[in-house]
Amino acid sequence: MKLQNVIEKHGRLPENLIHILLEYQAQKDNNSINEDEISHVARELGLSENRVYSVITFYSLFSKEPRGKYVIQVCNDVPCHVNGSFSIIEELEDVLKIKMGDTTRDGIFTLEKTSCLGCCDKSPAIRVGESIHGDLTPEKISEIISFYRREYDECRE
Numbered sequence: 001m002k003l004q005n006v007i008e009k010h011g012r013l014p015e016n017l018i019h020i021l022l023e024y025q026a027q028k029d030n031n032s033i034n035e036d037e038i039s040h041v042a043r044e045l046g047l048s049e050n051r052v053y054s055v056i057t058f059y060s061l062f063s064k065e066p067r068g069k070y071v072i073q074v075c076n077d078v079p080c081h082v083n084g085s086f087s088i089i090e091e092l093e094d095v096l097k098i099k100m101g102d103t104t105r106d107g108i109f110t111l112e113k114t115s116c117l118g119c120c121d122k123s124p125a126i127r128v129g130e131s132i133h134g135d136l137t138p139e140k141i142s143e144i145i146s147f148y149r150r151e152y153d154e155c156r157e
């Protein structure tokens with residue numbers, strides 16, 4: 001869906017900014033919002049570009065830099081760290097064949113560290129898009145990655 005269509009779907013009101021950005025970014029293959037899109041949203045919603053930019057930089061769900069279709073955010077705050085987030089990171093790097101901060105060559109996955117995801121009782125935890133996966137062990141990682149690869153392939157059939 002084009003950006004203008006997403007704006008019109010939600011309504012051209014400043015309070016719809018986050019919903020518009022989330023929906024539009026999620027459907028883009030590079031999972032990011034560029035300068036032109038920031039200007040467009042700001043103009044349509046009657047906001048300053050600085051306001052839109054500050055929302056994008058404040059929330060870790062958003063990015064101005066191109067990323068994979070699925071951004072895997074690994075919580076690295078204390079409870080997750082104590083419960084083994086380091087072994088989850090190692091397994092993700094191994095399965096995806098990338099290092100933390102990188103994007104897979106096929107452009108499907110980006111690996112990022114983040115702060116508390118608000119589900120410490122399920123630590124260690126990761127977020128993929130808007131979904132949380134908790135109580136993780138390294139053994140569960142391949143299954144999670146396969147799920148998203150299948151979803152990606154199905155969307156392209």
Ligand code: FES
Nearest residue numbers: 075077080116117
């Ligand atoms: S510390 Fe990881 S979810 Fe809270």
